[in-house]
Amino acid sequence: MKEKPTVLYDVPGPRARRRNVLYTVLFVIAVAAIIWWVVDSLAAKNQLEGEKWDPFFTDSRVWTTYILPGLKNTVIAAALAMVIALPLGALFGIARLSDHRWVRAAAGTVVEFFRAIPVLILMLFANAAYSEFTDVSPENRPLYAVVTGLVLYNASVLAEVVRAGILALPSGQTDAAKAIGMRKGQTMTNVLLPQSVTAMLPALVSQLVVIVKDTALGGAMLGFSELLASVRPMSANYGANTIASFTIVAVVFVVLNFLLTSFASWLEGRLRRGKRTTGAVVGVEAVEELNRPGEHPTEPGDRP
Amino acid sequence: MTMNRFRNRRLAVAAAAAVVLSFTAAACSDDGGGGSGGGDDEKITVGIKFDQPGLGLKTPDGKYTGLDVDVATYVAKELGYDPGDIDWKEAKSADRETLLQRGDVDFIAATYSITPQRSEKVDFAGPYLLAHQDVLMRSDDDSITKPADLNNKKLCSVTGSTSAQNVKTKLAPQAQLQEYGGYSECLTGLENKVIDALTTDDTILAGYAAQPEFQGKFKLGGFKMSNENYGIGVQKGSELKAQINEALEKMVADGSWQAAVDKNLGPAGYQNEPPPKIGVVVP
Amino acid sequence: MFDFLQDYDILGAFWTTIQLTFWSAIGSLVWGTLLAAMRVSPVPLMRGFGTVYVNIVRNIPLTVIIVFTSLGLFQTLGVSLGAKDFTGINFRLAVLGLIAYTAAFVCEALRSGINTVPLGQVEAARAIGLNFTQTLRLVVLPQAFRSVVGPLTNVLIALTKNTTVAATIGVAEAALLMREMIENEAQLILISVIFAFGFICLTLPTGLFLNWVAKKVAVKR
Numbered sequence: 111m112k113e114k115p116t117v118l119y120d121v122p123g124p125r126a127r128r129r130n131v132l133y134t135v136l137f138v139i140a141v142a143a144i145i146w147w148v149v150d151s152l153a154a155k156n157q158l159e160g161e162k163w164d165p166f167f168t169d170s171r172v173w174t175t176y177i178l179p180g181l182k183n184t185v186i187a188a189a190l191a192m193v194i195a196l197p198l199g200a201l202f203g204i205a206r207l208s209d210h211r212w213v214r215a216a217a218g219t220v221v222e223f224f225r226a227i228p229v230l231i232l233m234l235f236a237n238a239a240y241s242e243f244t245d246v247s248p249e250n251r252p253l254y255a256v257v258t259g260l261v262l263y264n265a266s267v268l269a270e271v272v273r274a275g276i277l278a279l280p281s282g283q284t285d286a287a288k289a290i291g292m293r294k295g296q297t298m299t300n301v302l303l304p305q306s307v308t309a310m311l312p313a314l315v316s317q318l319v320v321i322v323k324d325t326a327l328g329g330a331m332l333g334f335s336e337l338l339a340s341v342r343p344m345s346a347n348y349g350a351n352t353i354a355s356f357t358i359v360a361v362v363f364v365v366l367n368f369l370l371t372s373f374a375s376w377l378e379g380r381l382r383r384g385k386r387t388t389g390a391v392v393g394v395e396a397v398e399e400l401n402r403p404g405e406h407p408t409e410p411g412d413r414p
Numbered sequence: 415m416t417m418n419r420f421r422n423r424r425l426a427v428a429a430a431a432a433v434v435l436s437f438t439a440a441a442c443s444d445d446g447g448g449g450s451g452g453g454d455d456e457k458i459t460v461g462i463k464f465d466q467p468g469l470g471l472k473t474p475d476g477k478y479t480g481l482d483v484d485v486a487t488y489v490a491k492e493l494g495y496d497p498g499d500i501d502w503k504e505a506k507s508a509d510r511e512t513l514l515q516r517g518d519v520d521f522i523a524a525t526y527s528i529t530p531q532r533s534e535k536v537d538f539a540g541p542y543l544l545a546h547q548d549v550l551m552r553s554d555d556d557s558i559t560k561p562a563d564l565n566n567k568k569l570c571s572v573t574g575s576t577s578a579q580n581v582k583t584k585l586a587p588q589a590q591l592q593e594y595g596g597y598s599e600c601l602t603g604l605e606n607k608v609i610d611a612l613t614t615d616d617t618i619l620a621g622y623a624a625q626p627e628f629q630g631k632f633k634l635g636g637f638k639m640s641n642e643n644y645g646i647g648v649q650k651g652s653e654l655k656a657q658i659n660e661a662l663e664k665m666v667a668d669g670s671w672q673a674a675v676d677k678n679l680g681p682a683g684y685q686n687e688p689p690p691k692i693g694v695v696v697p
Numbered sequence: 698m699f700d701f702l703q704d705y706d707i708l709g710a711f712w713t714t715i716q717l718t719f720w721s722a723i724g725s726l727v728w729g730t731l732l733a734a735m736r737v738s739p740v741p742l743m744r745g746f747g748t749v750y751v752n753i754v755r756n757i758p759l760t761v762i763i764v765f766t767s768l769g770l771f772q773t774l775g776v777s778l779g780a781k782d783f784t785g786i787n788f789r790l791a792v793l794g795l796i797a798y799t800a801a802f803v804c805e806a807l808r809s810g811i812n813t814v815p816l817g818q819v820e821a822a823r824a825i826g827l828n829f830t831q832t833l834r835l836v837v838l839p840q841a842f843r844s845v846v847g848p849l850t851n852v853l854i855a856l857t858k859n860t861t862v863a864a865t866i867g868v869a870e871a872a873l874l875m876r877e878m879i880e881n882e883a884q885l886i887l888i889s890v891i892f893a894f895g896f897i898c899l900t901l902p903t904g905l906f907l908n909w910v911a912k913k914v915a916v917k918r
Contacts, residue, residue, distance in 0.1 A: 118737055118739075118833065118837065119739050119829065126739065130740045133738075133740045137742055137743055137746070138742065141746070151774045151775070152773065152774070157773055222901070223897070226897045226900045226904075227897065228860075228861040229858070230861040230862065230864070230872050231861060231872060231875060231892055234872065234875055235879075235885070235889040238885050239885060319756065323757070323758035323759065323760075324758070325758075326758035326759075326760040326761060327758075327862065327865075330865040331864065331865060331876070338758065338760060338761060338764075356764070356765055359761070363756065363757055364753055364756045364757055366756075367755075367757075368752065371752075371755075371756060
């Protein structure tokens with residue numbers, strides 16, 4: 111592998127190479143020791159026995175009865191949360207760019223409020239509220255509660271993504287729209303919003319990863335039968351193979367989210383390289399940046 | 415040229431939206447399917463546990479096994495429904511009263527103890543089994559011979575269960591309590607000796623201990639720390655109650671009851687109480 | 698209307714939340730720095746390990762990690778982290794899980810901080826005769842640290858909110874108490890407002906203060 115120059119060290123010479131080999135050997139020994147300890151302990155507790163693991167490889171019913179239905183519910187909850195939260199987020203994001211001070215303030219308060227509260231607290235509230243104030247059946251209530259909690263939280267995160275997406279567009283777009291006589295609303299709906307959607311796509315996909323991860327809270331705390339919750343009936347059927355079941359479920363989560371993450375990076379790279387767009391992108395990392403309460407990269411007034 | 419490109423993009427967005435919509439539509443139709451309740455003459459909807467071996471368990475091939483399932487199947491047959499006409503529905507402990515009150519299920523057989531509080535909201539047929547709170551421990555562990563021995567022991571139960579609180583407040587105040595979402599989590603710890611005992615109804619414990627993977631590894635304490643009268647829950651004022659009671663009496667009389675108990679809980683060395691008299695709740 | 702509040706130790710629950718946040722923050726700063734050091738180190742294998750760790754951990758739900766510390770580490774491998782009773786064991790396991798998860802984000806924040814230092818700065822430092830450690834100490838790290846205050850603030854805020862996941866293994870923190878109170882009392886709105894307010898008190902001032910710091914120390918380029 112060709113070394114790229116970094117700020118930290120030069121391209122290694124012969125002595126540095128020898129030293130690096132030594133570090134590599136020490137590191138391998140350390141990692142191998144840990145892995146050996148884990149495997150040895152697991153074997154000593156009979157956790158590596160075939161009967162605990164075989165079902166996942168030899169018995170397709172494990173997948174069709176437990177894992178895939180769980181995965182389906184995870185995906186449904188995440189997709190619903192995204193689809194509902196996005197328009198709400200767009201509404202609040204645009205409201206925060208309003209020319210009217212009180213609209214900005216109201217939208218800002220709501221967004222800050224829901225971003226400061228853990229999503230689990232929102233889910234617990236939604237779950238109890240549905241059972242107390244509505245007639246949602248006990249079967250559907252966990253799904254409703256999970257989606258509601260996720261929507262409340264993610265709408266406020268997406269509001270910031272939308273705002274950043276609009277602010278990321280070159281000011282020439284607004285100027286040109288003004289020059290051909292568009293009004294503020296027209297500029298927003300016909301010029302800024304359509305283009306910012308493209309710019310936001312990578313950030314939206316990587317927010318989907320956050321949403322998918324948070325659905326697991328519903329399984330652990332609200333009895334929502336998503337992917338993580340499929341561990342329980344599975345281990346009840348296969349002699350408490352909790353470790354094996356958990357490992358498989360974790361792998362499914364990683365694969366799903368890794369695909370989403372890779373897709374987001376690919377989108378971002380494509381948009382950044384693209385010559386025919388404005389080149390404005392709200393990147394994958396932006397979502398993390400935007401999760402900061404009380405911080406606004408640019409105040410609305412600053413917009414040219 | 416530019417317009418064209420925009421149109422394509424809009425098409426792509428529309429297509430994506432359509433995919434998402436069809437996804438949610440599928441979800442909705444899924445949810446709507448089971449909610450019809452008992453209005454239909456052909457089908458009967460029964461609430462059971464899905465994750466309790468020996469009582470109510472959904473197996474990998476999508477079938478249901480356990481004592482509650484066998485009792486419910488027998489009762490349904492007496493009510494005029496073939497096993498194929500039963501819609502099984504999961505009845506989690508916290509949801510049972512709501513499911514009955516809303517009419518989402520016709521009756522519930524899901525380790526459902528008859529208590530005065532519950533009887534205010536729903537009616538109970540039966541009882542069909544007298545269970546007791548008990549502890550499950552490793553078969554080589556001789557240090558627990560009476561409930562008081564649980565003091566300073568590590569005890570496991572599921573979140574919000576009354577069994578754990580019962581031990582903690584009355585029987586062994588010094589016991590340490592770990593609560594998990596399900597019993598199989600406790601079993602892993604019990605097997606690996608970081609947990610000393612698992613407490614809940616003896617039927618549930620026997621159901622776990624009777625699994626082939628665990629036979630010989632665990633034993634029941636036999637402490638009878640409480641009386642749990644399992645009944646079949648029906649809607650308040652439902653005429654099903656009398657019919658179910660008749661069916662239960664017949665099930666005991668023709669020996670199917672004992673056969674079902676032996677089949678589902680027997681392998682763990684579970685000693686069942688004699689079949690309870692209908693309408694008699696042991697306090 | 699407010700009488701029932703005296704039956705519950707709300708402040709105690711939030712104190713546990715704060716303790717969880719505190720210990721996890723320190724731990725993830727240490728482990729995250731080590732990971733970042735691996736990811737920028739000249740040893741390819743360490744870089745590989747750092748990359749794999751970050752990519753796996755960032756894609757697993759925190760809930761899975763926390764539950765796994767209890768079921769896997771404690772129940773199966775017998776790791777009790779030196780605590781004797783379940784309260785202590787669960788608390789420490791939760792901290793360990795939060796560290797393992799949060800460190801991946803700390804690592805990425807630090808790494809992007811190092812990447813913001815322009816290569817020209819280092820070339821200039823070497824040109825005036827500074828050696829490796831001097832370059833690192835006088836040029837790279839001061840600039841890198843100043844640019845990561847903002848991103849690290851995000852991580853800290855997210856960590857504070859993520860401590861609620863410890864409820865899944867029975868750590869008596871705010872979310873677990875909230876669930877218990879909702880089940881026992883018919884005061885849903887009041888209870889929810891109290892807990893929401895509690896978290897706003899924890900996250901908003903921290904965010905505002907640290908962002909002010911971040912702006913003050915930011916490197917103008």
